[in-house]
Amino acid sequence: MFARRIxxxxxxxxxxxxxxxxWLDSFSMRNFTNAxxxxxxxxxxxGVMEIGTHVPINELKVAMEDWFRKKSYLAKEGELIVSTSNxxxx
Numbered sequence: 227m228f229a230r231r232i233x234x235x236x237x238x239x240x241x242x243x244x245x246x247x248x249w250l251d252s253f254s255m256r257n258f259t260n261a262x263x264x265x266x267x268x269x270x271x272x273g274v275m276e277i278g279t280h281v282p283i284n285e286l287k288v289a290m291e292d293w294f295r296k297k298s299y300l301a302k303e304g305e306l307i308v309s310t311s312n313x314x315x316x
Contacts, residue, residue, distance in 0.1 A: 228268050233274060250275055
């Protein structure tokens with residue numbers, strides 16, 4: 227189900243930092259996002275998520291940015307960086 231691993235980072239004061247697991251957990255709880263397209267997301271550590279093959283990365287990035295701003299995790303001028311990583315271990 228979780229065929230892809232992604233890195234989720236954010237820019238703060240010119241530095242790139244991994245998104246804390248707390249942020250990723252908060253986003254992944256469907257009762258908060260109400261978007262079933264993101265059901266196949268699993269936070270596994272700071273800055274790392276495993277996602278299903280049908281999860282659109284660009285839409286995921288936009289939705290996470292919006293959620294993180296609503297929760298005041300990410301500053302208005304902050305930017306989220308989502309990139310593919312190695313596949314999850316078998």
